[in-house]
Amino acid sequence: MSGHPRITSDAHDASKPASPRRRLLGGLALSALAAPNLKAATLLKPLSVDPWTQSPGAPILEHPYGLPSPRESNVIRRAARAWPMPGAASSLTPLADLHGSITPNGLVYERHHAGVPDIDPDAHRLVIHGLVREPKLFTMDDLLRLPSESRIHFLECSGNTASEWKGPSGLPVQITHGLLSCCEWTGVRLSTLLEAVGGRTVTRDGATPQWLLAEGADAAAMTRSLPLERILERALVVYAQNGERLRPENGYPLRLLVPGFEGNTNVKWLRRLKVVDAPLQTREETSKYTGILPDGRARQFVFEMDAKSVITRPSAGQRLTAQGFYPIVGLAWSGRGAIRKVEVSTDSGATWQTAVLDEPARDRALTRFQAGFVWNGAPTAILSRATDSTGYVQPTREALVAARGLNSNYHYNGIQQWRIEADGSVKNA
Amino acid sequence: MSGHPRITSDAHDASKPASPRRRLLGGLALSALAAPNLKAATLLKPLSVDPWTQSPGAPILEHPYGLPSPRESNVIRRAARAWPMPGAASSLTPLADLHGSITPNGLVYERHHAGVPDIDPDAHRLVIHGLVREPKLFTMDDLLRLPSESRIHFLECSGNTASEWKGPSGLPVQITHGLLSCCEWTGVRLSTLLEAVGGRTVTRDGATPQWLLAEGADAAAMTRSLPLERILERALVVYAQNGERLRPENGYPLRLLVPGFEGNTNVKWLRRLKVVDAPLQTREETSKYTGILPDGRARQFVFEMDAKSVITRPSAGQRLTAQGFYPIVGLAWSGRGAIRKVEVSTDSGATWQTAVLDEPARDRALTRFQAGFVWNGAPTAILSRATDSTGYVQPTREALVAARGLNSNYHYNGIQQWRIEADGSVKNA
Numbered sequence: 001m002s003g004h005p006r007i008t009s010d011a012h013d014a015s016k017p018a019s020p021r022r023r024l025l026g027g028l029a030l031s032a033l034a035a036p037n038l039k040a041a042t043l044l045k046p047l048s049v050d051p052w053t054q055s056p057g058a059p060i061l062e063h064p065y066g067l068p069s070p071r072e073s074n075v076i077r078r079a080a081r082a083w084p085m086p087g088a089a090s091s092l093t094p095l096a097d098l099h100g101s102i103t104p105n106g107l108v109y110e111r112h113h114a115g116v117p118d119i120d121p122d123a124h125r126l127v128i129h130g131l132v133r134e135p136k137l138f139t140m141d142d143l144l145r146l147p148s149e150s151r152i153h154f155l156e157c158s159g160n161t162a163s164e165w166k167g168p169s170g171l172p173v174q175i176t177h178g179l180l181s182c183c184e185w186t187g188v189r190l191s192t193l194l195e196a197v198g199g200r201t202v203t204r205d206g207a208t209p210q211w212l213l214a215e216g217a218d219a220a221a222m223t224r225s226l227p228l229e230r231i232l233e234r235a236l237v238v239y240a241q242n243g244e245r246l247r248p249e250n251g252y253p254l255r256l257l258v259p260g261f262e263g264n265t266n267v268k269w270l271r272r273l274k275v276v277d278a279p280l281q282t283r284e285e286t287s288k289y290t291g292i293l294p295d296g297r298a299r300q301f302v303f304e305m306d307a308k309s310v311i312t313r314p315s316a317g318q319r320l321t322a323q324g325f326y327p328i329v330g331l332a333w334s335g336r337g338a339i340r341k342v343e344v345s346t347d348s349g350a351t352w353q354t355a356v357l358d359e360p361a362r363d364r365a366l367t368r369f370q371a372g373f374v375w376n377g378a379p380t381a382i383l384s385r386a387t388d389s390t391g392y393v394q395p396t397r398e399a400l401v402a403a404r405g406l407n408s409n410y411h412y413n414g415i416q417q418w419r420i421e422a423d424g425s426v427k428n429a
Numbered sequence: 430m431s432g433h434p435r436i437t438s439d440a441h442d443a444s445k446p447a448s449p450r451r452r453l454l455g456g457l458a459l460s461a462l463a464a465p466n467l468k469a470a471t472l473l474k475p476l477s478v479d480p481w482t483q484s485p486g487a488p489i490l491e492h493p494y495g496l497p498s499p500r501e502s503n504v505i506r507r508a509a510r511a512w513p514m515p516g517a518a519s520s521l522t523p524l525a526d527l528h529g530s531i532t533p534n535g536l537v538y539e540r541h542h543a544g545v546p547d548i549d550p551d552a553h554r555l556v557i558h559g560l561v562r563e564p565k566l567f568t569m570d571d572l573l574r575l576p577s578e579s580r581i582h583f584l585e586c587s588g589n590t591a592s593e594w595k596g597p598s599g600l601p602v603q604i605t606h607g608l609l610s611c612c613e614w615t616g617v618r619l620s621t622l623l624e625a626v627g628g629r630t631v632t633r634d635g636a637t638p639q640w641l642l643a644e645g646a647d648a649a650a651m652t653r654s655l656p657l658e659r660i661l662e663r664a665l666v667v668y669a670q671n672g673e674r675l676r677p678e679n680g681y682p683l684r685l686l687v688p689g690f691e692g693n694t695n696v697k698w699l700r701r702l703k704v705v706d707a708p709l710q711t712r713e714e715t716s717k718y719t720g721i722l723p724d725g726r727a728r729q730f731v732f733e734m735d736a737k738s739v740i741t742r743p744s745a746g747q748r749l750t751a752q753g754f755y756p757i758v759g760l761a762w763s764g765r766g767a768i769r770k771v772e773v774s775t776d777s778g779a780t781w782q783t784a785v786l787d788e789p790a791r792d793r794a795l796t797r798f799q800a801g802f803v804w805n806g807a808p809t810a811i812l813s814r815a816t817d818s819t820g821y822v823q824p825t826r827e828a829l830v831a832a833r834g835l836n837s838n839y840h841y842n843g844i845q846q847w848r849i850e851a852d853g854s855v856k857n858a
Contacts, residue, residue: 040571043564056648057544059515064505066535076493086488099615099669100579106495115486135472142469150529186528219485240528
């Protein structure tokens, strides 16, 4: 049942049979572990007894709600720049310092249009109206009395990695890719809620209405139009993330969760869902979230985040301290399904090896990958390339620019390259 | 790929074919949603615009490491009692207020023997020695240069639910079952580490050594003997939980993770692993963690936590505010594999329905279950009963006591019953 990541050294062939032991570490890792360049020291003398073993530690319940070690105080969300209006800003997840596929709630990225409202959950209501049989107002208690489900899904801002459209920005992965997080979300299926209001009625033409307007209770009244059929079976109205109630900056007490769709459509502080027969051209449909193509046309209602991957360790700003074996670790995801394959190159794209994925590769969730790399001290570049369950392959920056031009701020998913210099420093160049 | 919890009303039969729509809600839920006793109000007038929508919210980055809403300040770890030595104490996870299968790091239960040490990760070392070819000292950097994996597993203190051995304690689920948490853990496989020290040598008798001593760097030097073959392929030495570095109270910077084994064997602040030919009778093997049977013999080295489940909502201390439909939500887990089935009774054990499990039911992880319940206002009792992938069925308290007697503090896994009174109050009685 559980995942068994393995480092393989077989370029292009993950299907080749191998013993579990061989598959576990592969040639690269075994040789690396035996090599003197693994710093682990041979034990020559008795183990010292450190000061923290010599006297009792801190008592329990100093922190009934726990916090990270003060020694990890650099692992925080950061803004990419100073925002002129701090209520309309974003902060990014420190991907280089994280180690799994779950993002802890304190480090989930933020993007706000009018700050973080302080909502009283007892006073908050969700209304579902429009082309439905029996429009209703739901309290939070009403929602908690409906069947629910928990699922692990990523969220990615459509503007994530926009820094790289015109070429390597020099920035570290927190700033280039950190508008990206992954949590276990718990809430009520959109389809359950539509049943609770008696189902959809019909449009003036007698058809089943196909759109949904979602509105937030923040001061921006953030509002998007969504294609109902495409999201009906997987969208949730959620009240919890990673087990506990939503954090204020992530939509407390209620948000929409549309797995795979660009972050802003997962409307936070959700107060209203209206079933409509056509998209409503709200401010957000045109002031933002469209992409201008080279011929001047705009791509509108581009919802799914396409397959993408990035190496988080080693990544820009880190340094290889010695020659020898390094695991290359990263994240891959797709808004259209599960990750099927990640390939890694450690020679600037000349050859590629198939990375090992943490199992299971979940639907529309961050999937951790690993590959082995023996650094011989020469400058090189490392890259990763994701393929999703639809067969779509993450494009190069050049291919992306050829298709979309350079006027777009959104949906950048090009292959990311990190350069390793002779001194071991890793750069986004 | 993703889970699709459903409420079923079919007693004893989850295998009966049903349309996805019918399986989604089932008869119970559909009738409940249509019934007037769902509080959701019909929308009769325009939606009010709440104060938090009328002015901008808090700016970003007030909290570069985020915290829960102050409105959730009651969702905290709690101790079951005042501990005479606060360094040797425990605190419990607020299961009734949580909603998924992941426990957020700030609420993971604690059990300490000598307080929480403040360990400098740069100075911390892990030594692997004993019957191995090349004993070695590992720095944290060494460990980060080895292949790793991330897996979701529960941790349960062997003393969890000891309050119920002699009958219903009256306590709420946080206190009865809260020495229980579930995280995504990231680290290095024990088998990889043994390879890194050249593998095991042989005992004096020429056999492969079968035991492992694990020692913590806290002032208790918490130490346990573990059966190596049984844990070799699944144990991890972990440095991260839910994506970020371990919390101080959960073993920062390094702990052993033995999926399915009683919590204390997952040695925190891990400093030493010694391969040995027989268990070493450390203080913890006898001063604690054995169970006295009715005939006076002691059960020693009982590692696996047997299959267990508990309803978290509704649970003792909560109240049903009206008649009508309620989802019964709970958690199930087994130290011997995955959860195969959970049955729920809403009539004091007379009849049982098969609950819906959140998919996938992961190996040795908390698995969330749900069942439907229409409360008609009469007093009753609700119970849950788990079956794991080995076929083992969670026993009644009576069966457990018949087998083990009443002298044991550990490994209580009896069926938990909550009584619902005519006034809607829920009691552990």
